[in-house]
Amino acid sequence: MKDATVATTSPALPRPRRARRLDWRGTSSVVGFFLAWQLAVNFSLPGFTDIPTPWEVLVTFVRDFLFSANYWSSWLVSFQRVFLGFFLAQIIGIPLGLFFGTHATFRALVLPVFEMMRPIPPLAWVPLSILFWPTTEASIVFITFIGAFFIITINVFEGVRSIRPEHVWLARSLGAGTLRIFRRIMIPAVVPSIAVGMTLGIAVTWNVVIAAEMIASDSGLGRLTWEGYVSSTPTIVIVGMISIGLAGYLSTMIVDWIESRMMPWKQ
Amino acid sequence: MTTTASHPPEDLGPRPQTGGLGIANVSKVYDPEGRAVVALDDFSLDVEAGDFVAIVGPSGCGKSTLLNILAGFDTPTSGEVLLDGVPLAGPDLAPRPGPDRVVVFQQGALFPWMTVLGNVTYGLLKQGGVSRREAEARAITLLAESGKLDRIADAYPAQLSSGMQRRVEIIRALINDPRVLLLDEPFRAMDTVNKSTMHRHLLELYSRNRKTIVFITHDLEEALFLADRVIVMTTRPGTLKMDIAVNLPRPRKREMMASDAYLALREKAVFAVSEEAKRAFERGEREMA
Numbered sequence: 001m002k003d004a005t006v007a008t009t010s011p012a013l014p015r016p017r018r019a020r021r022l023d024w025r026g027t028s029s030v031v032g033f034f035l036a037w038q039l040a041v042n043f044s045l046p047g048f049t050d051i052p053t054p055w056e057v058l059v060t061f062v063r064d065f066l067f068s069a070n071y072w073s074s075w076l077v078s079f080q081r082v083f084l085g086f087f088l089a090q091i092i093g094i095p096l097g098l099f100f101g102t103h104a105t106f107r108a109l110v111l112p113v114f115e116m117m118r119p120i121p122p123l124a125w126v127p128l129s130i131l132f133w134p135t136t137e138a139s140i141v142f143i144t145f146i147g148a149f150f151i152i153t154i155n156v157f158e159g160v161r162s163i164r165p166e167h168v169w170l171a172r173s174l175g176a177g178t179l180r181i182f183r184r185i186m187i188p189a190v191v192p193s194i195a196v197g198m199t200l201g202i203a204v205t206w207n208v209v210i211a212a213e214m215i216a217s218d219s220g221l222g223r224l225t226w227e228g229y230v231s232s233t234p235t236i237v238i239v240g241m242i243s244i245g246l247a248g249y250l251s252t253m254i255v256d257w258i259e260s261r262m263m264p265w266k267q
Numbered sequence: 268m269t270t271t272a273s274h275p276p277e278d279l280g281p282r283p284q285t286g287g288l289g290i291a292n293v294s295k296v297y298d299p300e301g302r303a304v305v306a307l308d309d310f311s312l313d314v315e316a317g318d319f320v321a322i323v324g325p326s327g328c329g330k331s332t333l334l335n336i337l338a339g340f341d342t343p344t345s346g347e348v349l350l351d352g353v354p355l356a357g358p359d360l361a362p363r364p365g366p367d368r369v370v371v372f373q374q375g376a377l378f379p380w381m382t383v384l385g386n387v388t389y390g391l392l393k394q395g396g397v398s399r400r401e402a403e404a405r406a407i408t409l410l411a412e413s414g415k416l417d418r419i420a421d422a423y424p425a426q427l428s429s430g431m432q433r434r435v436e437i438i439r440a441l442i443n444d445p446r447v448l449l450l451d452e453p454f455r456a457m458d459t460v461n462k463s464t465m466h467r468h469l470l471e472l473y474s475r476n477r478k479t480i481v482f483i484t485h486d487l488e489e490a491l492f493l494a495d496r497v498i499v500m501t502t503r504p505g506t507l508k509m510d511i512a513v514n515l516p517r518p519r520k521r522e523m524m525a526s527d528a529y530l531a532l533r534e535k536a537v538f539a540v541s542e543e544a545k546r547a548f549e550r551g552e553r554e555m556a
Contacts, residue, residue: 265382
């Protein structure tokens with residue numbers, strides 16, 4: 001907080017990154033996990049009698065999945081569903097949230113219905129969605145959309161409400177008109193809330209798409225995992241689970257990257 | 268209780284042509300849920316162009332209400348405000364903020380999504396008539412003159428200390444060449460060391476670029492150190508209690524605060540201020556009960 005010593009390092013201020021180094025503690029934790037799994041199967045601990053060892057999973061993965069077009073198309077299908085639903089939720093949710101925040105009449109008219117639907121879990125929409133939409137694909141994308149839509153809308157709405165009146169006053173003092181205030185003050189002020197909505201939304205979207213695929217689809221990573229169970233091949237179940245974990249991680253990374261581009265002013 | 272103030276501080280630049288404020292019988296009544304709260308009661312004050320006026324009073328004395336009315340964020344319930352003889356605010360006038368009266372807020376209100384340069388040029392670009400190139404050149408010049416702040420032109424506000432932020436904010440206001448600069452307890456949250464650094468910077472800017480300044484504070488020492496004139500307000504309903512001419516030479520120096528002239532002024536003001544603070548405190552207790 002001293003006066004003259006601050007931020008003299010500009011023009012190129014480094015942006016601190018989250019450290020993701022795996023030190024000895026992290027490494028031993030991961031190794032320990034697989035070792036415990038291996039031993040649990042070797043000693044046939046209760047519940048582990050039908051579970052393959054990590055090594056078996058790896059072998060099966062390389063042999064049956066790594067070069068299988070079917071496997072990778074499951075990835076593609078799930079990713080498409082997630083990002084389509086997620087994208088639609090942004091396209092519709094962001095303007096809706098902005099309207100909620102800025103138009104009292106619109107809010108009074110629409111918010112009650114919105115709040116009535118919001119607590120319904122996305123998966124509860126599955127049966128209705130299948131009845132309503134002509135194709136399974138559309139219904140799954142719709143359920144995915146529902147998963148992210150309410151979250152993003154509420155976050156944007158909260159974002160508008162938390163805009164500091166001083167910012168708007170100052171912009172008017174400095175000579176900006178209503179439209180310019182909207183574009184240069186309100187939108188950027190809401191961007192952090194949009195980012196929060198995106199982070200939460202992408203996680204929910206993966207949850208939802210996997211469950212929906214298990215219930216209602218014949219493709220995707222969720223379906224792959226479920227088929228492993230139905231066909232009594234636990235190796236496939238585990239390959240599916242790990243794939244889903246990786247897919248979710250990858251999506252979060254993509255969204256994080258987009259967010260950092262949206263907010264260059266955040267360290 | 269009032270003494271007519273306004274002396275010409277010798278070693279400042281010439282008085283600006285514009286920036287004379289006339290505040291005549293301004294009252295403001297807030298009426299939430301039918302309980303009328305009188306924030307300002309028949310407040311009158313004339314400020315000569317180029318004067319540095321500090322307004323001191325306990326919290327809830329209507330200082331900020333007054334400032335919001337001057338800035339054009341709020342309308343008075345009755346009374347009138349004139350800027351250089353032209354009506355600016357009144358019960359029948361729509362609130363009209365403008366670049367001729369820019370505010371620096373107590374919590375700071377730089378736009379966090381713009382760089383320092385973006386913030387400083389914002390007003391010039393919105394008012395039009397200046398190319399981006401020219402606006403940026405003027406901003407860099409002004410930043411450089413103000414303690415080499417041009418080196419932080421590309422930084423975002425979050426990367427700066429609060430003192431730095433406040434300096435940038437004052438520059439963002441000054442670059443628009445306002446007639447009146449409105450400062451709403453801008454250094455409130457700072458420790459003593461930072462505060463006195465900020466005072467030095469502000470006085471430097473003021474002597475180089477003389478403007479009418481209305482400086483709101485609850486810190487009497489700060490008010491006496493900075494201003495040509497200190498207005499003490501009563502607790503709610505806020506009205507003028509005392510008008511003190513600060514006849515201390517400029518440039519102001521810290522040592523001056525030990526001088527007899529300063530101490531005499533301080534003694535005169537401190538009683539009035541503490542009396543109002545006590546009243547505000549007692550009223551607060553009543554409202555709690």
